[in-house]
Amino acid sequence: MAVITYREALRQALEEEMHRDKNVILLGEEVAQYNGAYKVSKGLLDEFGEERVIDTPITEEGFTGVAIGAAMAGMRPVVEWMTFNFSIQAMDQVFNNAAKMLYMSGGQFNIPIVFRGPNGPAEYLASQHSQALASIYAHFPGLKVVAPATPYDAKGLLKSAIRDDNPVVFMEAELIYAWEGDVPEEEYLIEIGKADLKKEGDDVSIITFGKPLQIVTEAADVLEKKGIHADILDLRSLRPLDEEAILKTVKKTNRAVIVDESWPVAGMASHIGWIISHKAFDFLDAPVELVTSEDVPMPYNHTLELAAQPSVDKIVQAVQKVMYIREA
Amino acid sequence: MTSDKTKKQETAKKTPDLKHMLGQMLLIRRFEERAAQAYGLRKIGGFLHLYIGQEAVAVGSIAHLDLKRDYVYTAYRDHGHAIACGMDIKGLMAELYGKESGCSRGKGGSMHFFDKEKHFMGGNGIVGAHIPLAAGTAMKIKFNKENGVVLCFFGDGAIHQGSFHETLNLAKIWNLPVVFICENNQYGMGTDFRRVSSVDDFSIMGQSYGIPGKQVNGMDVQEVHREVGEAVYRAKEEGTPTLLEIKTYRYKGHSMSDPAKYRTKEELEEYKNQDPILILKDHLLKEKKLTEDEFQKMDKKIKDQVKAAADFAEKSPEPSLELLYEDVLV
Ligand SMILES: Cc1ncc(C[n+]2csc(CCOP(=O)(O)OP(=O)(O)O)c2C)c(N)n1
Numbered sequence: 001m002a003v004i005t006y007r008e009a010l011r012q013a014l015e016e017e018m019h020r021d022k023n024v025i026l027l028g029e030e031v032a033q034y035n036g037a038y039k040v041s042k043g044l045l046d047e048f049g050e051e052r053v054i055d056t057p058i059t060e061e062g063f064t065g066v067a068i069g070a071a072m073a074g075m076r077p078v079v080e081w082m083t084f085n086f087s088i089q090a091m092d093q094v095f096n097n098a099a100k101m102l103y104m105s106g107g108q109f110n111i112p113i114v115f116r117g118p119n120g121p122a123e124y125l126a127s128q129h130s131q132a133l134a135s136i137y138a139h140f141p142g143l144k145v146v147a148p149a150t151p152y153d154a155k156g157l158l159k160s161a162i163r164d165d166n167p168v169v170f171m172e173a174e175l176i177y178a179w180e181g182d183v184p185e186e187e188y189l190i191e192i193g194k195a196d197l198k199k200e201g202d203d204v205s206i207i208t209f210g211k212p213l214q215i216v217t218e219a220a221d222v223l224e225k226k227g228i229h230a231d232i233l234d235l236r237s238l239r240p241l242d243e244e245a246i247l248k249t250v251k252k253t254n255r256a257v258i259v260d261e262s263w264p265v266a267g268m269a270s271h272i273g274w275i276i277s278h279k280a281f282d283f284l285d286a287p288v289e290l291v292t293s294e295d296v297p298m299p300y301n302h303t304l305e306l307a308a309q310p311s312v313d314k315i316v317q318a319v320q321k322v323m324y325i326r327e328a
Numbered sequence: 329m330t331s332d333k334t335k336k337q338e339t340a341k342k343t344p345d346l347k348h349m350l351g352q353m354l355l356i357r358r359f360e361e362r363a364a365q366a367y368g369l370r371k372i373g374g375f376l377h378l379y380i381g382q383e384a385v386a387v388g389s390i391a392h393l394d395l396k397r398d399y400v401y402t403a404y405r406d407h408g409h410a411i412a413c414g415m416d417i418k419g420l421m422a423e424l425y426g427k428e429s430g431c432s433r434g435k436g437g438s439m440h441f442f443d444k445e446k447h448f449m450g451g452n453g454i455v456g457a458h459i460p461l462a463a464g465t466a467m468k469i470k471f472n473k474e475n476g477v478v479l480c481f482f483g484d485g486a487i488h489q490g491s492f493h494e495t496l497n498l499a500k501i502w503n504l505p506v507v508f509i510c511e512n513n514q515y516g517m518g519t520d521f522r523r524v525s526s527v528d529d530f531s532i533m534g535q536s537y538g539i540p541g542k543q544v545n546g547m548d549v550q551e552v553h554r555e556v557g558e559a560v561y562r563a564k565e566e567g568t569p570t571l572l573e574i575k576t577y578r579y580k581g582h583s584m585s586d587p588a589k590y591r592t593k594e595e596l597e598e599y600k601n602q603d604p605i606l607i608l609k610d611h612l613l614k615e616k617k618l619t620e621d622e623f624q625k626m627d628k629k630i631k632d633q634v635k636a637a638a639d640f641a642e643k644s645p646e647p648s649l650e651l652l653y654e655d656v657l658v
Binding site: 033055057085124296300303308 | 372373374375423426427432434435436437439440452453454455456457485486488489490516517518519523524525590646647649651652653656
């Protein structure tokens with residue numbers, strides 16, 4: 001197996017799928033000549049030409065809508081949003097057109113499209129440029145939403161997303177492009193809607209998705225030293241959500257902490273908490289704990305910025321809380 | 329109520345104070361050079377979009393304003409406009425350092441300078457997002473029958489956004505006193521404006537909305553001053569909007585992390601030869617309104633001022649954690 005970066009895994013997925021199907025095109029700001037703002041599309045312009053790797057003006061709503069129209073007519077566009085912060089301008093197109101077209105056309109028009117780019121907090125960028133928007137996208141029926149946290153998952157899920165006949169919102173993270181991991185040489189796909197148990201333990205379930213997987217893993221190491229063994233469930237997909245995997249781990253450990261870098265109100269974490277309390281109530285030994293972003297916009301100052309986000313320490317404390325352990 | 333005559337006098341085109349404008353441009357440049365240095369030392373983080381090369385646009389335009397009645401909006405490349413609005417550079421530098429003593433309490437950073445009192449309305453990180461806000465403020469001016477104008481600065485990249493086109497139409501149908509200033513520094517990140525625009529003269533974009541437009545040389549602060557003066561006059565006297573495309577150039581990359589490989593060295597040199605500070609300085613020397621010695625003294629004074637701002641930023645304490653939860657709602 002090769003060790004490659006998350007960025008390279010995405011690039012390979014794009015390259016392979018563009019070879020496989022000429023209807024797959026990539027468009028967005030700086031994707032072609034500049035090789036992508038985060039260099040995910042490096043070399044693709046040279047390989048596939050400017051008819052399939054297309055630089056757009058800064059017109060998120062416009063180019064997103066254009067791509068949806070192309071998908072209505074049979075193309076399979078991959079839209080790169082420079083970051084999800086700017087996708088907010090395209091939300092009307094995604095929610096009112098991409099998500100609902102199949103339903104309101106009585107099944108006539110499906111939208112085979114992928115919307116992808118970096119999501120979530122970055123560093124020192126303040127409120128408009130540093131936000132985790134998974135809950136908003138997951139709110140809308142008619143979309144699939146995925147958030148892979150490793151190069152292996154990123155490649156397999158992006159290939160599946162491109163082949164999917166539905167609109168898929170594919171959330172990467174600004175700070176994980178350089179993270180490395182094992183990726184097989186041969187082709188593989190990962191089914192959308194399947195969670196992955198990244199680590200096994202009997203004492204507590206830590207459920208997460210996307211970039212926080214890394215701090216969850218670090219927190220699990222800290223807990224291990226205290227003799228606490230965690231199951232780490234990486235959801236990978238938020239829609240469809242692998243409820244079976246969530247219930248299975250909770251029924252095993254009887255305690256759950258959900259880690260989500262989005263805000264706490266009406267969020268993915270609170271939804272999962274509800275599923276657990278609803279469908280695994282009798283198995284719970286403690287109320288479910290959430291570790292989310294603080295309920296404030298992101299500040300620029302770095303100390304405050306770190307304090308606003310989930311951390312190893314916050315996760316360790318939440319686990320101790322559901323285990324009724326009080327540190328001296 | 330002011331009489332028509334005094335109103336006219338108040339809004340008559342100002343004669344430029346050239347030495348003052350030279351000092352302002354120099355202050356912007358020295359401030360940013362210092363900021364770049366601090367960024368290199370990791371005292372400032374995130375995006376730092378420098379305005380170096382474009383100083384004449386902010387200075388020549390804002391020189392017309394009375395910021396008791398007039399207002400300024402801009403995008404994330406906002407240091408120059410903030411300084412030209414007379415914001416205290418101590419507060420600006422402290423903001424870059426993320427300190428509570430900064431103009432946005434350390435919560436905004438480089439892209440989000442604000443000063444309510446000075447009518448400096450930001451500082452906005454989303455391309456095109458502030459353009460309707462500028463028209464909204466112009467609406468308030470009209471509503472209260474004030475003798476004011478709003479200047480709205482944005483880049484060549486923003487001119488294709490729906491928010492720009494929607495706002496131009498609104499500004500015209502409601503006759504709002506706003507001047508839209510497209511600061512065409514030729515690139516939106518790595519994209520040459522010619523690659524993403526259906527026209528190469530942005531000033532004609534006003535025509536679809538019945539709004540007059542003009543191209544202006546943004547390396548010449550006197551020309552900027554003259555042309556923006558016309559537009560400000562029109563806004564105040566007739567209550568109508570104008571679109572200006574002011575042609576300029578940024579010497580640095582899009583932000584500190586951009587090596588700017590998409591343009592040639594020759595192109596950059598060509599613009600550095602028309603540096604707005606040098607052009608004005610040469611003009612003043614030739615007209616004998618300034619001596620080289622005076623200029624050096626001015627520069628020294630400005631550098632000291634900038635150094636004091638940096639010292640202030642360094643010495644200001646880190647914000648307390650409670651600040652995280654403040655300012656979410658009033
Ligand atoms: C809606 C939106 N899309 C994308 C971005 C990312 N971005 C930041 S600056 C920029 C280029 C803007 O260029 P221009 O408007 O010409 O301003 P300049 O940087 O030249 O001053 C882009 C694409 C953003 N901030 N907002």
